[in-house]
Amino acid sequence: MRITVDGFEDVHRVQQARYPVLEPRWQPVHTIYVPADLFSSSTPSSWGGQAFDLMKAHLPDAAAMAEVFELPAGLAADVHARVAAKLAAEPVEDLRVDFEDGYGVRPDAEDGDAVAAASALARLHAEGGLPRRWGLRVKSFADGDPGRSVRTLELFLTEVVTRAGALPPGFTLTFPKVLMEEYLGQFCEVLAALESRLALPSPVRFEIQVEAPQTVMFLRADLAESLGGRLAAAHFGVFDYTAALGLPPHEQRLDHPACDHARHVMQTAFAGTGVELSDGSLAASPASASTEDVHALWRRHAALVRHSLSHGFYQGWDMHPSHLVSRFATVYAFHLAHYDAHAARVRAWEERRAADGGVLDEPATIKTLVAALHRADSALSPASPKA
Template sequence: MRVTLADPSALIPGFAQTHREQSALYPYRPVEWQPVHTVYVPADRFDDVTTREWGDAALELFRRHLTEADLATVLGATPGVPPGAGEDLAGAVHGRVAAKLAREPVEDLRIDFEDGYGTRPGEEDGHASAAAKAVAAMHAAGTLPRRWGLRVKSFADGDPVRAVRTLDGFLTGVTERAGRLPEGFVITFPKVLMRDYLHQFADCLDALEDGLGLGRGTLRFEIQVEAPQTVLFLDAGLVTSLRGRLAAAHFGVFDYTASCALPPHEQRLDHPACDHARHVMQTVFAGTGVELSDGSLAASPASDGGRDVRDLWRRHARLVGHSLTHGFYQGWDMHPSHLVSRYAAVYAFHLSRYGEYARRVRAWEERRDAGEGVMDEPATIKTMAAALRRADLALGTGPEEPTA
């Protein structure tokens, strides 16, 4: 064909550099396994059987208080599950939840040395050593969750040495006992009120890797977004400036809502102020490979009675569904009862539209009409294919999920 411009490349001499920067900031990554939750356990209450005890407690509540009919009621009020689908899904979800609690109740474990632990100047060293010993025992027994780690104290509290000392003692203890650092380790870095704290912490991780003989970039961390100040300095450039150490961003609902001066009864995960913060997190980290996680429900059943337990499950499932519909596929669980409603809501969310998505993707691949008035765009098909992959991994049909 005839063209007017002889050499368009001469008009955009900086393109190659810009494209390299794009590839560094927004690398293409297929959907990979991500835990559906993070379980937080205070360091002084953690030992090598904690995760199994959580699973046993959750399974006991499940067997006592959640029939398929009860589950249909719970799912009927869960966002992300189509109206009327609860009864159809209850049977499949019920069996999956029981199997999951028996096989792998905790996907991601965080040993907490921050808010859930408190300030214990004379005890923290001992608890860090005990936690390291327990982790090494779990690793040897094959019971360490696929993702695991610890939450250190915040630099914002004015004592970064305490945070680094605990991390140092813990990692030294684990590597000496286990012979290496087991796979899946991540650090939670809380209450980041100043951007510089991130780079200061990353420098500490450099030094720890050198001292422990770990490869550069082995120690990665997740930032907790717990204040409006943090939202203001989030940007995609953090991923490259932190040299790939930023693994995830986790939302902290209670500190965040308190920082916004919301009244106590409005400190809830589905408050519009929380939606805003999460949407900023999504916007900033879209395409960067940084995982996102929602926060928690700070409540447990009022009693062991069936009504109180099911009320808690309905409440928690609604919040999990809210997170899922907003594109946050992970959240925090703070009590064994939460495992039941977490897995029930997650499985129902993925199963409820799996058949429809698979049918529409097949129609697109076969270049035929999907029917029912559907006109899918390429971006929609890409999203549905990703949703199917994410569902396979969460439901236990993907290659990264252990089988029963």
């Protein structure tokens, strides 16, 4: 008699839905966010121009790149060329127009700013300058006025669709300060209603910001599944999170152990689900226009980006044009430094031999190496693809 496993098919279907096997896909290395009242159709090019001018003035050659970012000469030359090309071709990969903390409470202005920002984004789309990902951060339901958040979103989407004829690709929403899990279901209902009203592609997806200990407590593997495929990403918010824990102001930093804990919970909760992860930001700009102060800012930001990368967070938030230089320099150096060695180990595995140094890789390690190569190829393109 054949022995069967009762209920296996049902459990396996749940597994496939919760942990889908997904093809590798592009993920931006950063998100910039700009207060709505300061946003215009020239914002991406302005950020790129300011970053390029800073690089020209304070990072003129490969020797300077090697000194500031502690890179070998050959790697520094490669990274320097790539960063310059990136700033000229695509300085912004992911953009959020901010109506939350960066914008503040402006009851008499928010309607107009929502329409104006949407109009500017539609103009960017028409001109071919819309970043590959773009969208807005609405106000939190935790603020006690979900109607304000919903009205801004509706005005914004209506204006974009009216001007562009449809919702351009790459759109996503940022939903901040999710202190109660129930807010997520309520937000999904709002999105469903807007899809119906504006004939939007379904489902409109959004990212949650993990900015409070309360949020960390309800992160789990079936959360994305329960939201009907709408949850695209989880982004860490360092300043609200560390403030909520009661850390002193000088310890509100991205590399604090408390932030590491939150990030690791995010990783554990969403591993295998397809939900992307992003780290937070550095709330600082150069203290002055002097080379010393610009270099100090780049070194601090680069250290935080390296910390994120080493913890498996391949995206972060940038708050100032200067951050673009240190973001791309650090990301490129991180991927290029290991690219050839990773590729050699994958080739050795495929040829059923030990890699250099006698390394005998396990299948799980090979899977990780292949994923790292894909991330590198994605991060290094399109301005300077890896040959």
